[in-house]
Structures are given as structure tokens and as C-alpha cells.
Amino acid sequence: MATTAPTTTRSLRSFTRRDFLRAGAFLAGLYGLGRTGAVTLAEGLQRLFERKQLVLWLQCQSCSGCSVSFLNADHPGPLDVITRMASLVYHPNLSATQGEQAIETIRKLIRHGHYVLICEGAIPLGMPQACLLAGQPMLELLNDALRNASLVVAAGSCAAFAGIPGAEGNATGAVCVRDFMEKRDIPVDKRLINCPGCPCHPDSLVATLAYVAARGYPKVNPQLLTPDMIYGRSVHDDCPRFHYWQKNAFAQRFGEEGCLFKLGCLGPLSYTNCPHRQWNGGINWCIRAGAPCIACTSPEFARRRDFAFYRLGEKYHAVTYHEHERRGDKS
Numbered sequence: 001m002a003t004t005a006p007t008t009t010r011s012l013r014s015f016t017r018r019d020f021l022r023a024g025a026f027l028a029g030l031y032g033l034g035r036t037g038a039v040t041l042a043e044g045l046q047r048l049f050e051r052k053q054l055v056l057w058l059q060c061q062s063c064s065g066c067s068v069s070f071l072n073a074d075h076p077g078p079l080d081v082i083t084r085m086a087s088l089v090y091h092p093n094l095s096a097t098q099g100e101q102a103i104e105t106i107r108k109l110i111r112h113g114h115y116v117l118i119c120e121g122a123i124p125l126g127m128p129q130a131c132l133l134a135g136q137p138m139l140e141l142l143n144d145a146l147r148n149a150s151l152v153v154a155a156g157s158c159a160a161f162a163g164i165p166g167a168e169g170n171a172t173g174a175v176c177v178r179d180f181m182e183k184r185d186i187p188v189d190k191r192l193i194n195c196p197g198c199p200c201h202p203d204s205l206v207a208t209l210a211y212v213a214a215r216g217y218p219k220v221n222p223q224l225l226t227p228d229m230i231y232g233r234s235v236h237d238d239c240p241r242f243h244y245w246q247k248n249a250f251a252q253r254f255g256e257e258g259c260l261f262k263l264g265c266l267g268p269l270s271y272t273n274c275p276h277r278q279w280n281g282g283i284n285w286c287i288r289a290g291a292p293c294i295a296c297t298s299p300e301f302a303r304r305r306d307f308a309f310y311r312l313g314e315k316y317h318a319v320t321y322h323e324h325e326r327r328g329d330k331s
């Protein structure tokens with residue numbers, strides 16, 4: 001463990017089975033997983049906290065937003081994430097180890113194997129020098145880390161779908177983790193989980209890690225490789241403004257009541273459960289705050305120049321309708 005862990009008053013032993021069950025039940029409640037899910041997540045959290053599941057975190061082309069988001073996790077909280085998730089062997093922002101020593105730590109873990117690799121950011125395949133660790137391009141280290149990991153989690157839309165670094169123009173030849181693995185003949189099947197979002201929601205990542213620690217590879221969408229338990233339903237499906245949509249009652253200006261579709265809302269394209277777990281500890285989220293969903297979990301997010309964050313007018317929504325039909329949503 002190489003993190004600069006702040007001191008805390010609770011020792012690992014002071015976490016009881018009841019604490020893990022409570023945290024597991026909370027996470028399961030957010031994702032509608034029921035009692036069995038609560039027990040599974042509690043078991044997974046306990047394994048993570050007992051260092052039974054090693055975790056390596058590597059960053060490529062990212063703004064570190066998914067790392068910052070992860071540190072805002074509530075269950076467990078940020079202090080616990082840093083101090084208790086001792087199985088986090090290396091993290092570029094949290095670890096005291098840097099430079100050559102960091103590479104040594106990572107290489108040692110790669111040789112050991114049996115770890116979950118979390119990748120944050122897209123991979124600059126066309127410009128390897130765009131991502132360096134200790135002055136060396138990350139690509140080969142990443143290649144070996146991906147090959148020897150028992151499981152890989154692509155955290156955030158950049159890692160999952162290339163996101164903003166992979167947008168039209170793409171000067172660095174950025175690719176997502178899946179494309180990189182396929183180009184390097186690194187097995188993807190039942191090894192890669194995509195957890196998109198800009199950023200990835202901390203509870204989604206913690207729940208995924210806990211599930212993986214307890215039960216291994218989860219049930220995923222076969223095309224997107226996103227866990228069904230988190231990304232199975234669209235924002236639109238469970239949106240509190242859905243009744244306006246059904247009545248064709250659309251807001252014409254920001255701040256008005258009504259469905260935000262005609263103000264550019266892409267909730268029908270974004271598969272994740274923001275309406276239930278919300279953000280910032282359940283305080284609020286985009287649509288409740290009156291802002292249209294910009295589909296930050298969608299593979300299309302920020303990819304095309306003519307695909308602005310907010311799309312006004314009907315013609316830009318052709319893709320929305322098309323995607324909606326493709327996924328078989330009849331609403």
C-alpha cells in the first residue's frame with residue numbers, strides 16, 4: 001500500500017459485519033438490488049476492506065474527474081476509501097509513490113497478478129508520448145497491466161468509449177480501453193466492464209468493485225459491456241418529468257415546468273440510474289436542477305463536432321428517437 005493515508009480514529013477491526021451490511025444495503029437500495037444484492041455488496045465491501053481483492057488504478061488521457069468523483073463516495077465515505085480500501089495498491093493521485101518507484105510497484109503487482117485494474121481516461125494510441133509515467137510512455141505498462149489483470153474496469157466515458165479525448169479531430173489517436181485491448185489481442189470477453197459517465201458516479205464504481213470482489217464478472221449489456229444492475233435503464237425511463245413527456249408538455253425555456261426534451265434533453269439516450277441515486281450524496285442531479293441530461297454515459301457523448309452538449313430543435317433529436325427504438329423502448 002503506497003497511499004498517503006490520513007490518520008483516522010477507526011481501525012479496520014472496528015468495522016463490524018453490521019457496518020458492511022449497512023453499507024451494502026444502502027448501495028443495493030440505490031440500485032434496486034434487493035436483499036440478495038445487499039448481502040452480495042456487503043460481502044464484496046468486506047473483501048475489499050480486508051485486502052482480499054487487490055486494485056490497481058491507472059490514468060491515461062483524463063481530467064482526473066473520475067478519481068475526484070471516486071473520492072466523493074458516500075458508502076464507504078472518502079476517508080474510508082483512502083484509508084480503508086487498503087487493497088488499492090497504486091493510484092496516481094493518492095499514492096505517495098511516484099516516478100520510477102511507482103513503476104516498480106506497478107510492475108511487481110503485474111507479476112503477482114490477481115488484481116482488478118481500473119483504467120481512467122482514453123489511451124493515446126496515435127501519440128504515446130501524450131501520456132507518460134516517470135518520463136516513459138504509459139502504453140507498454142498499460143498493455144502488461146491489462147493482460148495480467150483478472151478483471152478490468154474502464155471508469156468514466158473516456159476509458160469506456162474514448163469520450164472527449166476521442167472526439168472528432170482526435171489529435172492523439174485516442175481509443176477506449178476495449179479498442180486498445182482488441183488491437184493488442186488482449187482478451188476482452190468476461191474481463192472488461194465499462195462504467196461510463198462524465199464523471200463515473202462514485203457509488204456506481206464502488207458497487208461494481210464490491211460486486212466483482214464478491215461474485216466476479218457481473219451481467220453486462222453485450223454491446224456496451226456496462227453492468228445491467230447500474231446501467232440497465234435509461235434516465236428517461238425513471239425521470240420525474242416523464243409524466244410531462246407522456247402529455248407532450250414540453251418546457252420552452254429553462255426554469256419552466258415540463259419535459260426538457262425540446263431544450264435538448266438526451267435522457268432517452270443515457271442508460272444509468274441518476275434519477276434514483278442522484279449526485280452529491282443524493283442531494284440533486286441534472287434534471288431535478290432543471291438542466292437537460294447531456295447523455296454523459298452514452299457512447300456518443302461529446303464525439304462529434306455537430307453534436308453539441310445541448311441540442312435545440314427537433315432535427316437534432318432524430319438520433320434520440322432512432323436510438324430509443326433500437327433499444328426497444330416503447331415509451
Ligand code: SF4
Nearest residue numbers: 236239259260265267
Ligand atoms: S426527455 Fe429528459 S426531461 Fe423529458 S422525460 Fe425524458 S429524461 Fe425527463
Ligand code: SF4
Nearest residue numbers: 274286293294295296
Ligand atoms: S442526468 Fe445525464 S448528464 Fe446528468 S449525470 Fe446523469 S447521465 Fe450524466
